[in-house]
Amino acid sequence: MKPTPSSHWQDRDFPAAAREVLEDSQTRSNVRHATNVIQAKRDAVTGELPDWEPLRDAGAAIRAHSLAHLDYYLVQFEQACTRAGGQVHWARDAAEANQIILGLIQRHHVDEVLKIKTMTSEEVGLNPYLEANGIRAHETDLAELIVQLGKDKPSHFVVPALHKNRMQVREIFQREMHLPELGERPEDLAAAARSYLREKFFRLKVAVSGANFLIAENGAVCIVESEGNGRMCLTLPDVLISLVGIEKVLPRFRDLEVFLQTLPRSATGERMNPYNSIWTGVQQGDGPQEFHVVLLDNRRSPILGDAESRQTLQCIRCGACLNACPVYHQTGGHAYESVYAGPIGAILTPQLHSMEEGRSLPYASSLCGACYEVCPVKINIPEVLIHLRGKVVEEDQKTLSGRFGMWNLGMQTAAFLFASASRLSLAQSLGRVAQKLVVNKEGMIEHLPLLLSGWTQTRDLRPLPEQSFREWWAERTLQTDAARTDSGAGGQATGRGSSHGE
Amino acid sequence: MLVSLFITCYNDTLFPETGRSVVRVLERLGHTVEFRPEQTCCGQMHWNTGYLQEAIPILRHFVEVYRDAETIVVPSSSCVSMMRDHYLKAAEMAQDASLRADVEALLPRIYEFTEFLVKKLGVEDVGAAFPHKVTLHTSCHSQRSLHLGDIPIRLLKQVRGLQLLKLESSQECCGFGGTFSIKNADVSSAMLADKVRCVLNTEAEVCTAVDNSCLMHLFGSLHRQRTFVRTAHIAEILASTAGERA
Numbered sequence: 034m035k036p037t038p039s040s041h042w043q044d045r046d047f048p049a050a051a052r053e054v055l056e057d058s059q060t061r062s063n064v065r066h067a068t069n070v071i072q073a074k075r076d077a078v079t080g081e082l083p084d085w086e087p088l089r090d091a092g093a094a095i096r097a098h099s100l101a102h103l104d105y106y107l108v109q110f111e112q113a114c115t116r117a118g119g120q121v122h123w124a125r126d127a128a129e130a131n132q133i134i135l136g137l138i139q140r141h142h143v144d145e146v147l148k149i150k151t152m153t154s155e156e157v158g159l160n161p162y163l164e165a166n167g168i169r170a171h172e173t174d175l176a177e178l179i180v181q182l183g184k185d186k187p188s189h190f191v192v193p194a195l196h197k198n199r200m201q202v203r204e205i206f207q208r209e210m211h212l213p214e215l216g217e218r219p220e221d222l223a224a225a226a227r228s229y230l231r232e233k234f235f236r237l238k239v240a241v242s243g244a245n246f247l248i249a250e251n252g253a254v255c256i257v258e259s260e261g262n263g264r265m266c267l268t269l270p271d272v273l274i275s276l277v278g279i280e281k282v283l284p285r286f287r288d289l290e291v292f293l294q295t296l297p298r299s300a301t302g303e304r305m306n307p308y309n310s311i312w313t314g315v316q317q318g319d320g321p322q323e324f325h326v327v328l329l330d331n332r333r334s335p336i337l338g339d340a341e342s343r344q345t346l347q348c349i350r351c352g353a354c355l356n357a358c359p360v361y362h363q364t365g366g367h368a369y370e371s372v373y374a375g376p377i378g379a380i381l382t383p384q385l386h387s388m389e390e391g392r393s394l395p396y397a398s399s400l401c402g403a404c405y406e407v408c409p410v411k412i413n414i415p416e417v418l419i420h421l422r423g424k425v426v427e428e429d430q431k432t433l434s435g436r437f438g439m440w441n442l443g444m445q446t447a448a449f450l451f452a453s454a455s456r457l458s459l460a461q462s463l464g465r466v467a468q469k470l471v472v473n474k475e476g477m478i479e480h481l482p483l484l485l486s487g488w489t490q491t492r493d494l495r496p497l498p499e500q501s502f503r504e505w506w507a508e509r510t511l512q513t514d515a516a517r518t519d520s521g522a523g524g525q526a527t528g529r530g531s532s533h534g535e
Numbered sequence: 536m537l538v539s540l541f542i543t544c545y546n547d548t549l550f551p552e553t554g555r556s557v558v559r560v561l562e563r564l565g566h567t568v569e570f571r572p573e574q575t576c577c578g579q580m581h582w583n584t585g586y587l588q589e590a591i592p593i594l595r596h597f598v599e600v601y602r603d604a605e606t607i608v609v610p611s612s613s614c615v616s617m618m619r620d621h622y623l624k625a626a627e628m629a630q631d632a633s634l635r636a637d638v639e640a641l642l643p644r645i646y647e648f649t650e651f652l653v654k655k656l657g658v659e660d661v662g663a664a665f666p667h668k669v670t671l672h673t674s675c676h677s678q679r680s681l682h683l684g685d686i687p688i689r690l691l692k693q694v695r696g697l698q699l700l701k702l703e704s705s706q707e708c709c710g711f712g713g714t715f716s717i718k719n720a721d722v723s724s725a726m727l728a729d730k731v732r733c734v735l736n737t738e739a740e741v742c743t744a745v746d747n748s749c750l751m752h753l754f755g756s757l758h759r760q761r762t763f764v765r766t767a768h769i770a771e772i773l774a775s776t777a778g779e780r781a
Binding site (some may be wrong): 048051172359360362363395397398399400402405416419421424425426427440447450451453454464477484491493494495497498500504506507 | 544546547549574583586622706752
């Protein structure tokens, strides 16, 4: 039986969804401003570290090692966490994770729970599932609260409301918190959120979180955050349930030395997160007295089995690749129609859907490499994008519509032409004749048909010149050889033709 | 030195003047250029679009044509990055040990044009004159794959009469990305609009780069908007002399 799919995002392909965002000047301006600010901060605090590159290497090595021995470290984590008083649950897919969490909540007869920002819960669609079962989940991260109250979707997994500006946030709070007089200053908005949330922190008994890291050797769980809402949720409630992807495990406590440097610097441009919470099981009389970890697979195992794309799971969700990506700069996160946006989302999402959804995402990149350059665990995202494109093409070619589609026909034709120089020369000559249909009076191409029309919607194209380089070279070689013969130098034409410097 | 020129398929077809300029510069520096007419393409378009199986015969052809070449010069950083970043993987995918061995032996002998001038020949002043205001688009592959750094700038700074103007956000992609420009034409165009705005802000007459792919993209918009800012591959600038414009 196939695992149930994750939350429902994938409605349109990337080009169609992107187009809608491109027409939304307010969102674009918000995204541009926010990514520029974060990226500048990130560049400053990574540039100041003399050992930034060794830290990236170490991060990549630790994550790759953890993944290579994931079975060992997960069992080690389970044993250590259980010894410390935690309870570990294994969820094969989104449906299992949701059922486990619902069951744990229902045991305590509550109909409201606290949430700390967790993209994994977005991935499994936890909030709507709980809602359908009569349980209201309250997001406590400021940005997640904005998204939740605005009935919106996160557009960035570190800064979920990055696409909203202050005035838009104020409108949402005025409406949803019934505060018509609310001011527009950041401190007004923060104060409103604080009093709205504080009541919930003190009243609610069950909290659901994600985790940044699991530590195998001692069963510890680590969350880093900026606002203190996490610390509230991790300490005040009686029951804490942490939903964590299986890939998040690190072997040793000391491995945090690397990631607690690279994660905040990459994510928010901070040298250190304001709140770094690490807890191990249950401590009597201190913090939640019941603690659960739900380990989620949800199609991570197949990714682990693919040697080419396994590095996808090295991700520590810093979001630096989103802020660096020139495509994300234009479109923001919603165009990806996925919990995970940006370059990492473009490789993670289709794999989490077994390449059945999000098939346009591997193409949502110009392969410029900015993502790879900033990645603190050195995921070669362009390489994985190409690998996944290969899978998309391979699947397409198995269908009739794919095989006889314009892309495949065009690419097969090009491959045929590039197989030999004589075919390429012939194509060049034919092209010069055929282009007469599209070259205008100015001698420029302003309209191209079919697939190529995408080019001429905003770009002109110079026609093929009268003479290709190879024709020029052949002509020049002939002239040179003739001149040599004439002058009696006895030069001989080489098949390849080479000419000496003057 | 005998230099084998790999012109690349699109320079051969669309930008022969770039190839002529490369020949002129190298010959002016006293080197011998050979052109192997069997050459076609590096396979990048197929590979990057996901037609991995189709790319393999193309790159195999490249390897066969150049297997015995001493030094190969390519006026395109993106084609060189295709070779350096993906050829070994392609050979592994083809499960062809001899192709892999050929690639391993060949890669150290392949140079991007400006990299060849500065790193291999140690030349920065190629005797060029180009009395114009020029801005440089630092193409993605030249920076993030080949790590050319300031090599193109060092060459341009030695050109007589050339006034080099700084391009804002010059490291950001122009939005070409091969088939990306067609598959995601709207996003690509939005990226291009930003890039063109930066180019126009410099008030340069000419925008140059080490890749004609980016320049073709930039030209498309610069011409569509009738800005009359020209684009020219860096080889064309380096080939120009006081007596002879490229």
